[in-house]
Amino acid sequence: MKRLLFLLILLFVPPPGAFAATTYSLADFLVRLKGRAVTVDGFTCDFRQERRLKLFRRPVVFTGTLSVARPRKLAWTTVSPLPSRLIIDNDHGLRCVDGRGTRFDLAADPVTAAVTEQMWSFVNGSFATVPPGWKLALTGPETVTVTPDDNGFFAKISVGFDPVELRPLRVELDRNNGDVTIITFHDYRAVIPGAFSGCGGGR
Amino acid sequence: MRGGAVKRFLPWFFPVLVAIIALSFWPRLDLNEEVSDLLPDGPGRGELVLLKESGMLDRLLVTVGSENASSLAAGIDLCGRVLEKSGMFRQVFFRVDNRVATRMPQAVAINLPWLMNRDDYRRLDALMSPERLDKQMGRLFLFLNSPRGFGAGDIVAADPLGLTAGILSRTTGLAGSLRFSITDGHIVSLDRTHGLVIAESRTSLTDSAQAAGIAKILAGLKARLKNIGATIKITGPLPHTLANRATIRRDLVLLLPLASLVLILFLTAAFRSPAGIALFLIPALAAPPAVVLAAGVYGRLSSIALGFGIVLLGIGVDFAVHLYFARKSGQSISELALPLSAAAATTIGCFVILLFSRIPVHRQMGALAIAGLSYALVLAVFLVPTLLPRGRRWPDNNLSPPVRKRGRAGSCFVLAVWVVFVVAAILAWPGLRFAGDMRQMDASGPEVAAAENSFARIWGSKGNEEVIIGANGVDLSAALDANDRVAAALAGETGRVRSLAPILPGPACRRERIARWRDFWSGPGRGFGEKLQRAGMANGFSARAFAPFLARTREPGQFSPAALLDALPPAMRDFFIRKDAAGRPMLLTTFIARDRGDIPARLALLGAGVRMFYPAKWRRGMAVEFRKETATLAARALILVALVALVFLRRPRQAFAAMAPVLAALAAMVLFVRLGSTAMNLMHILMGIMVCGLSIDYGIFAVAGDRESSSRAVSVCAVSTLVGFGVFAFAAHPALRSLGLTTLVGIAAAWPTALLVTPLLGGRC
Structure with a gap:
């Protein structure tokens, strides 16, 4: 799970900026990511998530939108094949399934609290939560790969970025048991109206 | 001469x-x-001994404050490291491993047969119908495809019916009544302007010599924190001493x-x-x-x-x-x-x-x-x-009133x-x-009271008095059994009780539960595997998706307390599992007293292995x-x-x-x-x-x-x-x-x- 959390940190690197470089070190790259993060107030993008899990009969594809706003708002909305929504606003959350919402308190839901905490870390440009001992490498000009140091949940996490805007384009999570999850992001734009306003808004 | x-x-x-x-x-x-030593011989002194053994009198609560997030994080780390290095504390708790959040559900899921109580079986019974099972599988499918479910595959495979949530709901009070969030591995207040460092002293903080030594360390720390734009406030027994x-x-x-x-x-x-x-x-x-x-x-x-x-x-x-x-x-x-x-x-x-x-x-x-x-x-x-x-007249004095009729x-x-x-x-x-x-003899002034009020405001502590219950045994198994008896006596007080009993039952309780598990799956649960498989496949799961769970319904395997203990932060583990003055294992339970009801009487019936410190009483x-x-x-x-x-x-x-x-x-x-x-x-x-x-x-x-x-x-x-x-x-x-x-x-x-x-x-x- 922690690997996942770190993935989420890397995942939502903020957009704009006329930046392009071809050769740089990992440290430089992380500094650039952090530099970008602090300049971004929020964004909305579409995503396509494909999960190839042993638990599933066949690969499952979900599509939807992701909205993030500083300091601590996030909405993960799936549109197809099943509509659902997860909204986090500071320390409170709302889960929407079938149009019905369930409010919850992050203090009482440590798993969601941990996931969102890492997302906020990202939004704030902080990478302090990378566990010591994990290998972080620049495996392509704009691809960061994380390899955990133990035989834990994930075997490898790779995040590919847009070379110019430093937006995440593709994230791949590989598990030790062969499970793979690939999420691609596209159509970055300003936060859409009503993105965080309950079960029915911001679609 | x-x-x-x-x-x-x-x-x-x-x-x-x-x-x-x-x-x-x-x-x-x-x-x-x-x-x-200031108290009369008798049960009252024994109760105070329990309070001491519980470590409550040895705990230092340091609230680090800063409006700036990076100063706050640096301040918490500095405070934690300084206290650790001082050698005066048995344990200093200032960082939380994020993996804790997911370790516990996983540890509970693989230990379901030993952790499920009668209420869980009632929930399980309700899930046996094909309609409910279908709905549960649909919910599970969606969960696995949401960010919350990215890392939950193993938990779902071990517990497709979501029974873990019921067990975990009985442990929500483990962290106490404080309201906080975890930021960058630190315990921080909900407004993220304060962080908490908890340290347990090696010797009692009511000892004035020890307290003076710690005060020196804290004074040095205060100066260093000032340089990075952070402050500290101390609560616990130390300021009083x-x-x-x-x-x-x-x-x-x-x-x-x-x-x-x-x-x-x-x-x-x-x-x-x-x-x-x-x-x-x-x-x-x-x-x-x-x-x-x-x-x-x-x-x-x-x-x-x-x-x-x-x-x-x-x-x-x-x-x-x-x-x-x-x-x-x-x-x-x-x-x-x-x-x-x-x-x-x-x-x-x-x-x-x-x-x-x-x-x-x-x-x-x-x-x-x-x-x-x-x-x-x-x-x-x-x-x-x-x-x-000798040889000379001493002057008289007139200290007493002249004697007169x-x-x-x-x-x-x-x-x-x-x-x-x-x-x-x-x-x-x-x-x-x-x-x-004994607080009547306390000379701590408005500064200490202000720090305590500030602590309550920052961390949401309602100032409720907690009753402390110690369950002893000659060994850990006996202590766990005694702890289960305490939990049974406090049944119905859920939400106000902090106890490891829901996730760490003793041998007697485990024997009873494993027998119930076997009875269920050989009785009302017979043939459930096929129903689950059908419902799962109808909702996109593979035929063998829940094999780990179904295998356990046939043969529960071995109880794994290590996984459960490993899932707890060390400070929490040490809070609940302690040793009494004689070095025997002791399981601690606390609950918020309402100062009414028959709980003291119920606990008194549990025998010599159970002691209680009920402040008001x-x-x-x-x-x-x-x-x-x-x-x-x-x-x-x-x-x-x-x-x-x-x-x-x-x-x-x-x-x-x-x-x-x-x-x-x-x-x-x-x-x-x-x-x-x-x-x-x-x-x-x-x-x-x-x-x-x-x-x-x-x-x-x-x-x-x-x-x-x-x-x-x-x-x-x-x-x-x-x-x-x-x-x-x-x-x-x-x-x-x-x-x-x-x-x-x-x-x-x-x-x-x-x-x-x-x-x-x-x-x-």
């Missing part, structure tokens, strides 16, 4: 030598500051020199020679050997007993003063033998009563006072003659006032309140114990002084007359506490006994001594006691203030009674 002086003061050589030898043993004294220490020190620094100065001025005026001051060396010479003797008897001596015991020894000067005035007025030792013996017997007798007190500090003080006063009496007999004037009306008025005073006290007695709450119990102890000690003291007075004075009327100052002193103390709307505390009891011992002396000398010299001696003794002890009435520390006020009030009533009432009652007018 020189030879004569040497010969005259030769008797001082031996006592001085003994005192020096005794003082050389002082560095080796084994002193302690156990609060439990430091505040009390500082208050006592301030009081002693200010009041002791003041008392000494006033006393010296008074003695100079009273005796008009160095002899008077030399008289006060007698109890000072008696104190060191008495302390060493008491320490020899008890092994370990309470610092409180030592401090107050030495103060009590100050009254040993009264023997010397009476002897001095009697001899100076021409009385022989044989003439003085009766009143002096009676006075010594009553004063020392009062402290003999303390030996039978149920409060250890009382017993230690009693032993110290008996040894010291006995020795002071012997020293007075041998040393006072060396201070008497009063008219009948005047006598009646004096007697009436005394009777009204005593009767008023008798009537006031039932309305007296007794303080079972404990305070009530202590108040009852103190009332009982006060009544017992006062009654014994009164009976003893009455008997001794009767034996020595022979005639009941004279004995009663000698008792008059005692009754007046007790009456004054009762009325003072009652009218002052305060509660009777430990100091009142102690000083009350001392005042009884002194007052009876005044009465005996007023009845049996030479009228003129006795009046002077009584007055000198009374004024010196009022000055020496009464100055503490101005102390800031409640314990010292109680000591001073009790003495002031008691002696102020006993002194005029001895001079005015006793002669009337004894028929000497």
Whole structure:
């Protein structure tokens, strides 16, 4: 799970900026990511998530939108094949399934609290939560790969970025048991109206 | 001339030598500051021991504050590292491993057969219908495709029915009532302007020496934090200990020199020679050997007993003063033998009563006072003659009112006032309140209270008192079984209980649960695997998706407590799993008391392996114990002084007359506490006994001594006691203030009674 959390940190690197470089070190790259993060107030993008899990009969594809706003708002909305929504606003959350919402308190839901905490870390440009001992490498000009140091949940996490805007384009999570999850992001734009306003808004 | 002086003061050589030898043993004294020594023997002390074993008294709560997020994070880390490096703490908790959040659900999922209770089976029953199963699978599918479910594959495979959530809901209170979030691995407040560092001291934070050492470290830390833009506020027992220490020190620094100065001025005026001051060396010479003797008897001596015991020894000067005035007025030792013996017997007798007190500090003080006063009496007999004037007339003093006959009306008025005073006290007695709450002796001021209020505001603590329950066993298995019995007794209190029982059952409970698991899957659950597979496949799951769960329904395998324990943050593990004073394992449970219901009675039925510290109940119990102890000690003291007075004075009327100052002193103390709307505390009891011992002396000398010299001696003794002890009435520390006020009030009533009432009652007018 922690690997996942770190993935989420890397995942939502903020957009704009006329930046392009071809050769740089990992440290430089992380500094650039952090530099970008602090300049971004929020964004909305579409995503396509494909999960190839042993638990599933066949690969499952979900599509939807992701909205993030500083300091601590996030909405993960799936549109197809099943509509659902997860909204986090500071320390409170709302889960929407079938149009019905369930409010919850992050203090009482440590798993969601941990996931969102890492997302906020990202939004704030902080990478302090990378566990010591994990290998972080620049495996392509704009691809960061994380390899955990133990035989834990994930075997490898790779995040590919847009070379110019430093937006995440593709994230791949590989598990030790062969499970793979690939999420691609596209159509970055300003936060859409009503993105965080309950079960029915911001679609 | 020189030879004569040497010969005259030769008797001082031996006592001085003994005192020096005794003082050389002082560095080796084994002193302690156990609060439990201030409590009566019995269950109440045991409960306080549990509080100590629980670590609550050793916990330091440091709130780091900063508006800047990076300063806050740096401040928390700096604070944690400094406390860790100091070596004074058993454990410092300032970072949280994020993996904890997911480890626990996983550990619970793989241990379901041993963790499910009857409520979980009811939920399981409800999920057996195809419709409910279909809905659950649909929900699970969606969950796995949401960010929350990215890492939950293994949990879902082990528990497709979501039973883990039910078990975890019973552990939501494990972190206590504080509201916080985890940011960058730190515990931070919801507004993210404060962070929390929790440290457990190696030794008790109620120990003032240890507290002073930690205070130095914190002062250094404060300065370093200031450089990075962060602040700290400390809560827990430490600020109280430091505040009390500082208050006592301030009081002693200010009041002791003041008392000494006033006393010296008074003695100079009273005796008009160095002899008077030399008289006060007698109890000072008696104190060191008495302390060493008491320490020899008890092994370990309470610092409180030592401090107050030495103060009590100050009254040993009264023997010397009476002897001095009697001899100076021409009385022989044989003439003085009766009143002096009676006075010594009553004063020392009062402290003999303390030996039978149920409060250890009382017993230690009693032993110290008996040894010291006995020795002071012997020293007075041998040393006072060396201070008497030789061949020249010593100046008289006019400390006592001139003895003159009063008219009948005047006598009646004096007697009436005394009777009204005593009767008023008798009537006031039932309305007296007794303080079972040791916090009444706490001198921590507004700063400490402000820090505690701030802590409650930042961390959302409602200030509820938690009841602490310790479940012991000869080994961990037995302790876990006892812990399960506690959990069963607290059934229905969910949400207010913090216990590991829901996730760490003992062997007996596990046997019962595994039998229920097997019964279920071989009974109502038979054939469930196919239904689950069907519902799962209809919702997109593979045929073998839930194989781990289904395998466990056939064969549960082995319980894995290590996985559960590993899923807990170390600080939480150490909070709940402890060792008692005998080194036996102990499981801790806490719950928020509502101060009603039959929980104490239910827990009491669980037997010797379960102990409880219920603050409100404990305070009530202590108040009852103190009332009982006060009544017992006062009654014994009164009976003893009455008997001794009767034996020595022979005639009941004279004995009663000698008792008059005692009754007046007790009456004054009762009325003072009652009218002052305060509660009777430990100091009142102690000083009350001392005042009884002194007052009876005044009465005996007023009845049996030479009228003129006795009046002077009584007055000198009374004024010196009022000055020496009464100055503490101005102390800031409640314990010292109680000591001073009790003495002031008691002696102020006993002194005029001895001079005015006793002669009337004894028929000497």
